[in-house]
Amino acid sequence: MDIIESKSWVEWLITIAKFAFCFVPVLYILLLIPMERRGAGFMQDRQGPNRSYIKVPYFGRIRLLGYVQNMCDGTKLFFKEMFAPKGASKFLYYVAPAIPFAIVFLSPCVIPWFGPMVFEWGGKVVTISGSILDSDVGILLLFGFSSLSAYGAVLAGWASKSKYSYLGSLRTSAMTISYEVCQGLSMMGLLVLAGSFSLTDIVSWQEHHVWGIVAQPVAFFCFLIATIAETGRAPFDVAEGEPELVAGYHTEYGAMQFGLFYMGEYSHICISSFLVATLFLGGYSVPFVTTETMQAHMGGSLAILCWVLAFLALAFLHMMHRYSKKLAASRQSNKNVILQEYKLYKLVGWVAALVFIAAGVASWMFYTPEMAHTAAGVNTIGTALGTAAIHLLVLVVKSVMFCWVWIWVRWTLPRFRYDHVMNLGWKIILNIAILNLVVTAVVAKLLGGN
Amino acid sequence: MARVIKQKPMTIIERLYIFEAMRGLWTTLKHAARGLFRYEELPTISYPEGQPEVRNSYRAKHRLMLRPDGTPRCVACGMCAAACPAHCIFIEATQSDDPRIEKRVMRFDIDHLVCVFCGLCAEACPVDALRMDTKQIVFEHRKREDFVAHLADLTDWDPKDYPEDAQSQMAPGGTKNAEARKVWGMEVK
Numbered sequence: 001m002d003i004i005e006s007k008s009w010v011e012w013l014i015t016i017a018k019f020a021f022c023f024v025p026v027l028y029i030l031l032l033i034p035m036e037r038r039g040a041g042f043m044q045d046r047q048g049p050n051r052s053y054i055k056v057p058y059f060g061r062i063r064l065l066g067y068v069q070n071m072c073d074g075t076k077l078f079f080k081e082m083f084a085p086k087g088a089s090k091f092l093y094y095v096a097p098a099i100p101f102a103i104v105f106l107s108p109c110v111i112p113w114f115g116p117m118v119f120e121w122g123g124k125v126v127t128i129s130g131s132i133l134d135s136d137v138g139i140l141l142l143f144g145f146s147s148l149s150a151y152g153a154v155l156a157g158w159a160s161k162s163k164y165s166y167l168g169s170l171r172t173s174a175m176t177i178s179y180e181v182c183q184g185l186s187m188m189g190l191l192v193l194a195g196s197f198s199l200t201d202i203v204s205w206q207e208h209h210v211w212g213i214v215a216q217p218v219a220f221f222c223f224l225i226a227t228i229a230e231t232g233r234a235p236f237d238v239a240e241g242e243p244e245l246v247a248g249y250h251t252e253y254g255a256m257q258f259g260l261f262y263m264g265e266y267s268h269i270c271i272s273s274f275l276v277a278t279l280f281l282g283g284y285s286v287p288f289v290t291t292e293t294m295q296a297h298m299g300g301s302l303a304i305l306c307w308v309l310a311f312l313a314l315a316f317l318h319m320m321h322r323y324s325k326k327l328a329a330s331r332q333s334n335k336n337v338i339l340q341e342y343k344l345y346k347l348v349g350w351v352a353a354l355v356f357i358a359a360g361v362a363s364w365m366f367y368t369p370e371m372a373h374t375a376a377g378v379n380t381i382g383t384a385l386g387t388a389a390i391h392l393l394v395l396v397v398k399s400v401m402f403c404w405v406w407i408w409v410r411w412t413l414p415r416f417r418y419d420h421v422m423n424l425g426w427k428i429i430l431n432i433a434i435l436n437l438v439v440t441a442v443v444a445k446l447l448g449g450n
Numbered sequence: 451m452a453r454v455i456k457q458k459p460m461t462i463i464e465r466l467y468i469f470e471a472m473r474g475l476w477t478t479l480k481h482a483a484r485g486l487f488r489y490e491e492l493p494t495i496s497y498p499e500g501q502p503e504v505r506n507s508y509r510a511k512h513r514l515m516l517r518p519d520g521t522p523r524c525v526a527c528g529m530c531a532a533a534c535p536a537h538c539i540f541i542e543a544t545q546s547d548d549p550r551i552e553k554r555v556m557r558f559d560i561d562h563l564v565c566v567f568c569g570l571c572a573e574a575c576p577v578d579a580l581r582m583d584t585k586q587i588v589f590e591h592r593k594r595e596d597f598v599a600h601l602a603d604l605t606d607w608d609p610k611d612y613p614e615d616a617q618s619q620m621a622p623g624g625t626k627n628a629e630a631r632k633v634w635g636m637e638v639k
């Protein structure tokens with residue numbers, strides 16, 4: 001019972017609620033799939049999938065900006081028959097797709113989602129760390145989890161008893177190993193500067209000094225390339241290079257087993273982008289503003305946040321308006337149906353814009369410093385939660401930006417040849433990373449750092 | 451003689467790949483931004499609700515031009531059938547009721563399953579009777595026989611669809627029909 005009484009109920013509530021962050025990669029799949037499909041379309045001057053619709057009473061055929069198509073595809077994948085090829089090792093064949101997908105529930109545990117919450121509750125100062133598991137070796141744990149997902153590919157290739165799958169899984173294992181070396185060594189420079197393996201420490205070092213991308217630009221590039229390679233996405237997707245290997249390790253998979261591989265890949269991207277954002281882009285820290293400043297002017301910070309969101313809503317409305325004007329002038333036979341659909345989006349846009357503006361004004365006007373701090377100069381729980389929300393939002397924005405980099409690179413660069421990939425990993429990036437580490441270490445020592 | 455094509459060797463910047471990759475990324479970013487912020491400027495036509503713009507010089511389905519009294523202009527000379535490389539035009543002539551005109555067409559069939567839309571028939575026509583400016587580019591029918599356009603089908607067009615063409619306006623229903631009848635001076639049957 002001591003362990004229960006060691007914390008107040010609010011502390012327990014927040015500690016348990018933090019486990020919800022385990023589901024962030026799964027939520028990111030819902031974001032990444034439309035982002036990938038429509039982003040790819042836009043890059044190729046297409047529109048991307050936009051045909052499926054749901055019927056809604058007043059507004060008619062709602063397509064949710066093309067999102068319904070993804071729901072349909074997911075449903076189709078989900079209800080397809082699962083089968084195994086003859087002679088496959090059944091148990092491993094069915095378990096393999098689940099491995100990369102199960103791993104993603106572990107990885108978010110060590111990522112700091114917001115700065116440590118410090119607030120007063122019941123006469124005591126309570127501190128809650130931003131990650132679910134505030135480990136001293138957080139980054140190593142994350143690498144461990146992330147490399148476990150290669151097991152899915154390796155087992156899948158081995159179990160499906162197909163030469164193509166086997167070759168694909170061989171390539172995956174070779175590439176994962178080589179690029180993990182590059183990944184690990186390229187971020188060592190940053191660890192030397194921060195002097196810690198804990199992700200929370202790394203972020204707070206960046207918050208108080210400079211962002212990792214400024215301190216270690218070369219390492220950033222090496223790390224980004226190695227991480228893209230490690231997720232097995234184009235231009236490094238030699239493991240599933242369709243001209244050579246049909247589809248690589250998931251050649252024999254269909255239905256939701258394939259879907260699990262697909263989702264595992266997207267969640268891996270999500271975790272990797274969170275990692276890059278945390279290591280090199282200051283994690284949850286707001287650019288140019290320290291957490292202390294933000295907490296001192298909580299009302300203003302929230303107001304600015306709301307107004308940024310309101311601006312985005314207005315920009316969306318502007319684009320909607322421009323597009324529907326063009327559509328109304330066109331001779332398209334279903335334009336009235338589409339314009340009716342757009343009324344819903346415009347309504348949502350207007351409501352969002354007005355709510356955000358009102359919320360901004362309210363937090364600007366009515367948030368007094370007395371609400372932010374108790375007499376002892378410690379934050380109240382409201383300020384702590386507000387800070388955490390802003391931190392989380394900033395981290396999400398940064399990681400979405402990096403997710404976009406993944407998609408962007410995939411639809412731009414052609415696939416490398418397998419030996420080129422290996423050359424790049426072992427002969428170029430690894431050497432640059434080691435050189436960077438040595439230089440960083442020497443400079444840091446000379447300048448009297450850690 | 452074999453022609454030797456000299457390929458320009460890559461410069462050091464190009465061989466480094468990273469800068470060229472950046473250039474490529476910039477290009478795709480521009481396109482993606484256009485798609486996102488200027489969605490309406492994408493060249494996609496959402497067919498079949500939106501139809502492509504067809505110019506009247508496009509070689510589409512045929513039509514037979516009409517005299518001011520509504521009979522086909524065709525004099526059944528058979529030039530179009532002779533010019534047709536696909537042999538898809540079938541013409542049967544009969545005697546004309548008009549003393550000034552020798553023959554009129556009794557059967558004029560164009561098999562659009564065989565037609566290659568080369569436009570030679572329209573060029574061969576000595577009286578400008580056959581044209582391909584209907585802008586009809588979609589042919590969909592249930593049966594093979596329906597793809598054969600008969601005389602009634604070819605002459606069934608509305609002068610209102612060709613407002614800029616003076617020749618079409620002389621047909622019945624056109625703006626210049628009365629004028630043209632006067633010039634012809636008689637009611638031709």
